[in-house]
Amino acid sequence: MKIKWIEFENLESGLKIERINFFNDITLLVGLSGAGKTQILKAISYSLSLVVSNRVVLYPYCVKMGIQAGKNDYEWSYKIEPNKNMDILIDEESDYIISYEELKKNDQFVFRREKNNVKFSGYNKLPNPKKDESLLKQYSESNEFSDLIEEMKKMRSIEMDIEVHGGIKSDYFNIINSRALNLLGNSADKTDFNKFSYLPVISKIYIAKKFFKELYTEILDSIKELFDEIEDIDIVEDTKRELYILSMKVYGKTMLQDDISSGMLKTIYYIVELYTMAKNSLVLIDEFENGLGVNCIDMLSELLLSERDDLQFIITSHHPKIINSIGMDKWKIIDRKTSTVINSDYNKYGIGNSQHDAYFNLINRWEFEGKI
Amino acid sequence: MNYYFLLEDSQSFIKILPKWFEYIEFNCTRVPDISQIEKNNYVLQSGHGVTQLITRALFDTIDTIISNPGKIDHLVIVLDAESESMESRKQQVIDKINDKYNQEELDFEINIFVCNRCIETWLLGRKNLYPSYEETIDTAEYYKYFETHFRNHYNHYNIELNDPEKMLQPTDYTSPVARYHFKYFHDLCQYNNLCKKEKLKYTKSKPQIAMDKQFFKGLINRIDNTEHLLSFREFITFLRNAT
Numbered sequence: 062m063k064i065k066w067i068e069f070e071n072l073e074s075g076l077k078i079e080r081i082n083f084f085n086d087i088t089l090l091v092g093l094s095g096a097g098k099t100q101i102l103k104a105i106s107y108s109l110s111l112v113v114s115n116r117v118v119l120y121p122y123c124v125k126m127g128i129q130a131g132k133n134d135y136e137w138s139y140k141i142e143p144n145k146n147m148d149i150l151i152d153e154e155s156d157y158i159i160s161y162e163e164l165k166k167n168d169q170f171v172f173r174r175e176k177n178n179v180k181f182s183g184y185n186k187l188p189n190p191k192k193d194e195s196l197l198k199q200y201s202e203s204n205e206f207s208d209l210i211e212e213m214k215k216m217r218s219i220e221m222d223i224e225v226h227g228g229i230k231s232d233y234f235n236i237i238n239s240r241a242l243n244l245l246g247n248s249a250d251k252t253d254f255n256k257f258s259y260l261p262v263i264s265k266i267y268i269a270k271k272f273f274k275e276l277y278t279e280i281l282d283s284i285k286e287l288f289d290e291i292e293d294i295d296i297v298e299d300t301k302r303e304l305y306i307l308s309m310k311v312y313g314k315t316m317l318q319d320d321i322s323s324g325m326l327k328t329i330y331y332i333v334e335l336y337t338m339a340k341n342s343l344v345l346i347d348e349f350e351n352g353l354g355v356n357c358i359d360m361l362s363e364l365l366l367s368e369r370d371d372l373q374f375i376i377t378s379h380h381p382k383i384i385n386s387i388g389m390d391k392w393k394i395i396d397r398k399t400s401t402v403i404n405s406d407y408n409k410y411g412i413g414n415s416q417h418d419a420y421f422n423l424i425n426r427w428e429f430e431g432k433i
Numbered sequence: 434m435n436y437y438f439l440l441e442d443s444q445s446f447i448k449i450l451p452k453w454f455e456y457i458e459f460n461c462t463r464v465p466d467i468s469q470i471e472k473n474n475y476v477l478q479s480g481h482g483v484t485q486l487i488t489r490a491l492f493d494t495i496d497t498i499i500s501n502p503g504k505i506d507h508l509v510i511v512l513d514a515e516s517e518s519m520e521s522r523k524q525q526v527i528d529k530i531n532d533k534y535n536q537e538e539l540d541f542e543i544n545i546f547v548c549n550r551c552i553e554t555w556l557l558g559r560k561n562l563y564p565s566y567e568e569t570i571d572t573a574e575y576y577k578y579f580e581t582h583f584r585n586h587y588n589h590y591n592i593e594l595n596d597p598e599k600m601l602q603p604t605d606y607t608s609p610v611a612r613y614h615f616k617y618f619h620d621l622c623q624y625n626n627l628c629k630k631e632k633l634k635y636t637k638s639k640p641q642i643a644m645d646k647q648f649f650k651g652l653i654n655r656i657d658n659t660e661h662l663l664s665f666r667e668f669i670t671f672l673r674n675a676t
Contacts, residue, residue, distance in 0.1 A: 381483050411465060411466070412466070414466045414467060414468035415466055415467055415468075415493065415494075415497040416493045416494075416496040416497045416500065417478075417490065417493040417494070417497065418489070418493065420483060421478070421480065421481075421483075421490060421493070422466075424481045424483065425465075425466075425478040425479070425481070426465055426466075428447060428478075428479075428481070429463070429465045429477075430465075
C-alpha cells in the first residue's frame with residue numbers, strides 16, 4: 062500500500078490539514094514543535110483504523126485520501142458528524158455517525174453513501190448501512206476493493222514505549238505460539254514469515270529463532286553490528302510475573318529485559334520490525350530519535366533507507382542528524398497558518414541554494430523568517 | 434556592495450545585528466540566501482550551535498560564494514574569542530582558509546572580526562546599568578536584590594569604569610571566562626529589572642534589550658568616548674565605512 066495524499070478537517074476544533082502528498086519510499090516531516098506533524102500521522106492512522114480495527118470511537122472528522130493498492134488508485138473520503146437522530150431508548154447509539162462516504166477506484170465511482178442512502182456501482186438497491194461503521198469495513202469482503210482492504214491492514218504505527226517496557230503475558234504468548242505452530246505445520250511453504258509480521262516483537266523473535274534460522278541470523282548480525290557485545294538474544298519466561306521477556310547474552314552473562322537500556326531495547330525492536338514487517342507496509346514513526354543514542358540513530362537511519370525499499374515510511378524528526386541524512390528532496394516542511402497545517406517542498410520553501418548542509422539551510426531559513 | 438555575514442554566536446547576535454544595522458544606517462537589505470542577492474543586499478547566517486562554524490559552515494559558505502561568482506563582495510565572519518586571544522582566533526581562521534583555498538579562487542574580500550570574549554562583553558559596555566554607590570548601602574530601597582543578584586559581581590570588577598574586555602573570571606568560577614561575562618550581564622540586567630529601573634531581562638534566546646536603539650547608542654558612546662571595547666570598535670568602524 063502507498064498513501065499518496067491526505068486532507069483532513071476536525072469539524073469541531075476547526076483544525077485543517079491542507080492536502081499533503083507523500084513519497085512512495087520515505088517522507089520526512091520537518092517543522093517546529095506545534096506545527097502539526099503529529100496531527101498528520103494521526104489523521105492517517107485514525108482513518109486506516111476505521112477500516113481495520115474493531116470498535117473505533119468516532120470523532121467529527123472530514124477526510125479525503127488517495128491510496129494506491131497494487132495497480133489500483135483509490136480515492137476515499139468520509140465525513141463524521143453528530144448523530145442528530147439519537148434515539149434515547151437504544152443503548153449503544155454513538156454520538157457520531159458517518160454521514161458521508163465515497164470511494165473511487167481509478168477515477169471510477171464505486172460507492173457513495175449519504176446518511177442512510179447507499180449507491181454502490183453494479184447494485185440497484187442495498188440495505189441501510191450501519192451508521193457508525195465505514196462501508197469499507199462493512200463490505201470488506203467484497204471483490205470490488207478487497208485489494209484495498211488487504212493493503213490497509215498493513216499499517217504499522219510504531220509506538221515503541223508500551224511494547225518495549227512490557228513483556229507479553231504468558232497465556233497470550235502461548236496462544237500465539239500454538240497458532241504459529243499450526244500454521245507452520247500445515248503450510249508446505251515454510252519460508253514465508255509474512256503471516257507473522259503483525260505479531261508482537263517478542264513473539265517474532267521467538268518464532269524466527271525457532272523456525273526461520275536465516276532470518277534470525279540476519280537480525281542478530283544487524284544487532285551485533287551496532288552492539289558487538291551482544292552474543293545472543295532469547296525469549297524467556299518470567300514465571301513470577303507470568304510474562305515472556307527478552308534476554309540477552311552479553312560477555313557470557315545473561316541480562317534480562319529490565320536490565321537492558323531502553324535505547325538499546327528500542328533499537329533492537331526497530332531492527333526486528335524492519336526485517337520482519339510485511340511487504341509493502343506503511344510505517345508511521347513520530348519523533349524517530351526519541352530515546353535513541355547517536356550511535357543508534359546513524360545505523361537505524363541507514364537501515365531505514367536501504368534495507369526495505371518496499372516499505373513506505375512517513376516519519377517526523379527534529380534531529381539534525383536525521384534531517385541531514387534524509388535528503389531534502391524527501392522533505393515536507395510543515396508549518397501552521399492560524400488553524401491550517403500547511404506543507405511545502407524544500408524548493409518551494411526556498412532552501413537548497415547553497416553548499417551548506419540541509420539542516421543549516423533549514424534552521425537559518427527559520428531564523429530569517431523570525432520563527433526561531 | 435553585497436555582504437555575506439557568518440556568525441559564530443548561535444542565538445543572540447543573529448537577532449541583534451539586523452537592528453544595529455538599521456541604527457548605524459548600514460543600508461543593505463537582508464535576503465534569505467545567496468540566490469536572492471542583487472544590489473546592496475546581505476545574507477546573515479549562523480551555525481546555530483549545531484553546524485560547527487570552523488570549518489564546516491565556513492567552508493560551505495566559501496564554496497557557496499565561489500559557485501556564485503560576482504555576487505558577494507565581502508564575506509564577514511564574526512567569532513567569539515572565548516578563552517583565546519583575539520589575534521590567535523583570527524589567525525586560526527586565516528590559516529584554515531589559506532590551507533584550503535588558493536588566493537585566486539577568492540575574488541571577494543574576507544573580513545574577520547573577533548568578539549573579545551563574547552557578545553555579552555560588548556553589551557556590558559552600556560553605561561548606567563551598573564549600581565551606583567548609594568544602591569550598595571543596606572538602607573537602599575532595592576538592597577536585597579543587590580545582595581542576591583549582583584553583590585559578587587560588584588566585588589569582582591567594575592565594568593562601568595573599566596574595560597569589560599579586560600575582565601577575567603573570579604578565581605573560584607570554574608567555567609570559561611565567556612560564560613562568566615554572560616552571567617555578569619544576565620545578572621546585571623536581572624538586578625535592573627527587579628529594581629524597576631528598566632524593563633531589562635536578557636537571555637540568549639530573547640536578547641530584546643540589546644536590540645533597543647537607546648541601548649545601541651549607549652554602546653556607541655562608550656567607544657566614542659573611551660578606549661574600551663577595542664574589538665567592538667573594530668567591528669563598528671568597518672560597518673561605518675561600509676555605509
